[in-house]
Amino acid sequence: MKKGILLVNLGSPDSPDPKDVKKYLGEFLMDERVIDIPLVARTALVKGIILNTRPKQSAAAYKKIWWDEGSPLIVLSERLQNKIQQQVEQPVALAMRYGSMTIKKGLQELVDKGVEEVLLFPLYPQFAMATTETITVLAEELRQEFFPNLKIESVPAFYNKPDYIEVLSNSIKGHLEGKNYEHLLFSYHGVPERHIRKSDVTKSHCKIDGSCCVTPSKAHEFCYRHQCLEVTRLVAEKLQLQEGTYSTSFQSRLGFDPWLQPYTDRTIERLGKQGIKNMAIVTPAFVSDCLETLEEIAMEGEEIFHEVGGKSFTTIPCLNDDQEFVDLLSNWINNWVKKPEIAG
Ligand SMILES: C=CC1=C(C)c2cc3[nH]c(cc4nc(cc5[nH]c(cc1n2)c(C)c5CCC(=O)O)C(CCC(=O)O)=C4C)c(C)c3C=C
Numbered sequence: 520m521k522k523g524i525l526l527v528n529l530g531s532p533d534s535p536d537p538k539d540v541k542k543y544l545g546e547f548l549m550d551e552r553v554i555d556i557p558l559v560a561r562t563a564l565v566k567g568i569i570l571n572t573r574p575k576q577s578a579a580a581y582k583k584i585w586w587d588e589g590s591p592l593i594v595l596s597e598r599l600q601n602k603i604q605q606q607v608e609q610p611v612a613l614a615m616r617y618g619s620m621t622i623k624k625g626l627q628e629l630v631d632k633g634v635e636e637v638l639l640f641p642l643y644p645q646f647a648m649a650t651t652e653t654i655t656v657l658a659e660e661l662r663q664e665f666f667p668n669l670k671i672e673s674v675p676a677f678y679n680k681p682d683y684i685e686v687l688s689n690s691i692k693g694h695l696e697g698k699n700y701e702h703l704l705f706s707y708h709g710v711p712e713r714h715i716r717k718s719d720v721t722k723s724h725c726k727i728d729g730s731c732c733v734t735p736s737k738a739h740e741f742c743y744r745h746q747c748l749e750v751t752r753l754v755a756e757k758l759q760l761q762e763g764t765y766s767t768s769f770q771s772r773l774g775f776d777p778w779l780q781p782y783t784d785r786t787i788e789r790l791g792k793q794g795i796k797n798m799a800i801v802t803p804a805f806v807s808d809c810l811e812t813l814e815e816i817a818m819e820g821e822e823i824f825h826e827v828g829g830k831s832f833t834t835i836p837c838l839n840d841d842q843e844f845v846d847l848l849s850n851w852i853n854n855w856v857k858k859p860e861i862a863g
């Protein structure tokens with residue numbers, strides 16, 4: 520059976536024009552795994568409220584980070600794809616969950632090359648229903664409707680794989696070499712607390728308190744909060760970071776529901792007010808630099824830090840097309856290619 524690989528990232532608008540941003544946000548926020556409320560309420564909230572104000576504001580932010588070649592997230596994902604393709608014999612396609620580079624087109628591209636078995640690779644280290652799950656569910660729906668003979672196997676969240684932790688730690692270490700910093704903040708994209716409870720397979724474990732994420736449970740396989748805290752813990756262990764010199768926070772909240780805490784903006788402010796003058800920040804929920812890292816962290820975050828007396832603010836880039844990361848993903852893919860075909 521001929522095999523192929525489909526890498527999938529989040530997506531971006533076609534341009535930073537408010538019209539394109541509105542179209543993109545409309546698709547993104549109407550996803551029931553992103554804003555997980557009943558359709559009528561979601562439509563009223565997204566189309567009646569958010570899409571009337573947010574596109575203009577988001578478009579201005581996108582304009583600040585847009586590259587000549589296009590959206591950083593898309594360009595960086597394409598660079599990753601091209602580098603992986605150099606190390607993998609089978610066709611490697613790229614798609615986005617939202618926007619023009621659809622998963623349907625990605626699957627079609629592979630099928631047109633004769634592929635019968637696909638490795639679906641969501642580019643997210645941690646599981647979330649708003650990221651990994653929405654990709655795998657949509658791919659399965661598309662398979663049933665348009666590609667019934669295709670076999671699809673999905674790559675699960677890889678947050679605690681030792682070789683991933685090593686690559687991430689090496690990248691952090693490399694970018695901090697020679698830098699004078701007193702605190703390293705691990706900032707992950709936030710999700711509403713409700714998402715964590717919904718993904719709890721035990722239906723009772725996730726209390727979102729000080730202990731549930733460190734108490735062993737089957738729930739952790741699908742717990743975004745546990746997986747983020749684990750990345751911080753494993754990297755801190757690998758880099759031998761001293762207790763008190765690093766912490767975890769969650770960024771990019773939207774709306775009024777409680778989201779995972781502590782919030783990144785408030786944490787940066789607190790660190791500055793506590794007298795930290797030099798801080799560094801890493802964003803391990805994102806494989807590719809994007810609006811949320813280049814604008815919200817590197818621009819807004821730095822501004823907050825300076826306002827409260829901070830001096831140097833070092834933003835560590837995402838793994839992007841870092842050669843060690845390319846080698847890691849290519850190695851996982853080549854191991855999958857060598858495996859016998861999946862059943863049925
Ligand atoms: C309810 C809203 C949102 C949830 C839940 C959410 C989860 C989530 N998102 C990412 C990764 C990215 N999000 C990005 C942008 C972005 N996210 C939301 C909302 C939710 N995200 C919005 C409205 C936007 C658009 C920008 C804005 O208006 O602020 C991006 C950047 C895309 C780009 O083009 O650069 C990424 C990447 C994760 C990992 C996640 C859950 C774990």
Ligand SMILES: [Fe+2]
Nearest residue numbers: 708709771811
């Ligand atoms: Fe997001």
